[in-house]
Amino acid sequence: MEPYFHVVRICCLLWGWALLPLAAHAAASAPLHILLTNDDGYAAPGIKAVHAALQAAGYAVTLVAPRENKSGSSVSVTTSPLSYEEVAPGVWAVAGSPADAAAVGLQVVLRDQRPDLVVSGANLGQNAGRTANISGTVGAAIMAVQLGVPAVAISVGLFLDEKTAQPQPFPSTLASFPGAAQFTVTLVQQLALGAGTGPLLPPGILLNVNYPPGRPGPPKGVRVAHHGQLGAFAFDYVPTGKPNEIKLLLRPETATEPQPTQADTALFAAGYVTVTVLDGDWGAPQGVRQEVAQRLKPLLSPSDAGAAACPPSGRFNPSLLR
Numbered sequence: 001m002e003p004y005f006h007v008v009r010i011c012c013l014l015w016g017w018a019l020l021p022l023a024a025h026a027a028a029s030a031p032l033h034i035l036l037t038n039d040d041g042y043a044a045p046g047i048k049a050v051h052a053a054l055q056a057a058g059y060a061v062t063l064v065a066p067r068e069n070k071s072g073s074s075v076s077v078t079t080s081p082l083s084y085e086e087v088a089p090g091v092w093a094v095a096g097s098p099a100d101a102a103a104v105g106l107q108v109v110l111r112d113q114r115p116d117l118v119v120s121g122a123n124l125g126q127n128a129g130r131t132a133n134i135s136g137t138v139g140a141a142i143m144a145v146q147l148g149v150p151a152v153a154i155s156v157g158l159f160l161d162e163k164t165a166q167p168q169p170f171p172s173t174l175a176s177f178p179g180a181a182q183f184t185v186t187l188v189q190q191l192a193l194g195a196g197t198g199p200l201l202p203p204g205i206l207l208n209v210n211y212p213p214g215r216p217g218p219p220k221g222v223r224v225a226h227h228g229q230l231g232a233f234a235f236d237y238v239p240t241g242k243p244n245e246i247k248l249l250l251r252p253e254t255a256t257e258p259q260p261t262q263a264d265t266a267l268f269a270a271g272y273v274t275v276t277v278l279d280g281d282w283g284a285p286q287g288v289r290q291e292v293a294q295r296l297k298p299l300l301s302p303s304d305a306g307a308a309a310c311p312p313s314g315r316f317n318p319s320l321l322r
Contacts, residue, residue, distance in 0.1 A: 032192060032200075033060040035105045035115040035149070038123060039098040039136025041069045042091060046122035046156060046177050053181035054119070059188070062115070064105030066136075067093040071125075073136035075099045075143055084108070098136035099143040106147050117188065117200050118144035121154035121209075122180045124173055128155075128210045128274060129228035129265040141206040142280040150201035152187065154209040156180045157268065160233075160250060172213040179218065180211040183273060208276040210268050217271075225274040228263030 034054055038047040042065035054061045064084075078096040084104055087093045092109055094101040102118060120140040127135040141151035158173045165171050187209065191200040201207070208227075212219050234253040237246040259266050264274040283289070293300065 031058050031060050032117060032188065033062070033110075033113065033115040034188070035102070035110060035118045035144070036061050036063045037065045037098060037101045037105060037118065037120050037140045039066065039070050039073055039120075039140065040124055041066050042087065042093045044069070044124065045174060046124055046180075049177040049181040050119060050122050050154070050184050053178075053185050054188070057185045057189070062090050062092075062105065062110060062113075064092040064094060064109050065101050066098055067095050070097050070136050071123075072134050073097040073099065073139055074134050075139040077103070077143075098140035102140040102143040102151075103147065106144065106149060115149060117191075118149050118151040119154065119184060119188070120144075120151060121156075122177055122184070122211070123153075123155035124158060124170060126155050126157040126210045126212075126232045126268060127153065127208065128232050128268045128276075129230045129263065131232035132208055132227070132276075132278075138206075138208055138278075141208070142278075145204050145206050145280050148203075150199055151206040152184070152191075152209060153206065154180060154184050154211060156211045157213045157232075159213060159215065160252060170213075172215040176211065176214045179214070183211060184209075187275075204279050206278050206280060208264075208278055210264060210274045210276075212268060212271050212273065219273045220271040222273045222275065223262075223267045225264035225267050225272075225276050226260060226262050227276050227278065228259060228265035230259055230263070230265045232265065 036047060036051055036054065038044060040046060042063060044065075047063065047065060051061060051063055076097045076099060078100050082094065082096040082100060082104075084092055084094045084096075092105070094104050096104070098120065102120070106115070106118070118141060120137050123135070123137040127138055132138045135153070135155070137155055138153045141153040144151035156173050156176050158170045162170045162172060168174060187207075188200075195201075231253045233250045236249045236251060238249050239245070240247050261267075264276045267274045284292075
């Protein structure tokens with residue numbers, strides 16, 4: 001039976017909204033206020049590029065990000081006391097996870113100055129498909145929408161064969177950060193145009209953006225995508241040579257069956273900037289819930305068993321997930 005992963009469920013309600021409509025936008029007396037965070041750490045090159053681009057565009061930006069690299073943290077939070085400090089004017093380092101940083105930014109640093117938008121990134125490495133489930137970049141954006149602020153997560157792809165490149169690893173990604181930062185500015189501008197005087201995104205909605213690295217050339221365009229069921233990477237654990245010690249090894253994930261052409265993983269691999277609309281909901285779509293309820297029907301109480309009335313099936317219907 002084919003597995004499906006739904007830590008973040010695609011919200012398809014915005015297909016009709018057309019993502020970025022060009023509506024008239026009333027001029028505001030003050031620039032948009034953006035909380036900027038990430039999972040690579042406050043001093044990482046990706047967040048620095050986005051910070052500079054947003055400020056150059058005239059936005060008010062407060063940066064609150066992890067003190068250290070916290071990649072792969074998803075939406076984890078720290079339950080023990082944590083510290084935070086202003087390391088430069090308007091730049092705060094949090095000794096916690098990306099979700100911690102977003103929460104500290106919204107509930108502590110900007111407690112009395114609610115921002116218009118949270119931007120998370122730009123991350124080093126793509127977070128398309130089910131890789132978004134473990135992404136701290138996406139996790140920080142999910143925390144933001146849970147706290148009532150719209151969010152955009154942006155990630156720049158990497159090539160694993162550049163891991164040992166000299167003088168710096170992942171040169172294609174590093175070279176693409178300025179372009180991704182400028183795209184972030186353009187995206188925010190278009191969201192503002194489409195929102196008019198209202199919120200930049202509908203309540204509870206975040207955008208997961210993946211920007212391809214510049215090899216062999218610039219992005220082909222921008223596409224709204226479904227959340228793919230393939231991951232950006234596959235994970236293996238290999239021995240380090242020390243007793244009872246292993247380390248994580250990333251490798252490209254290969255599809256074992258045809259993938260939907262409109263999945264973010266497929267469009268990203270084809271060279272497009274992908275924009276996936278998410279709502280951070282852990283629930284599966286209604287059709288899939290009914291499939292599971294049908295299988296559990298003998299265990300359910302009468303009211304729940306009635307809700308399980310749907311045509312039996314030997315397996316889940318993938319079309320329910322598109």
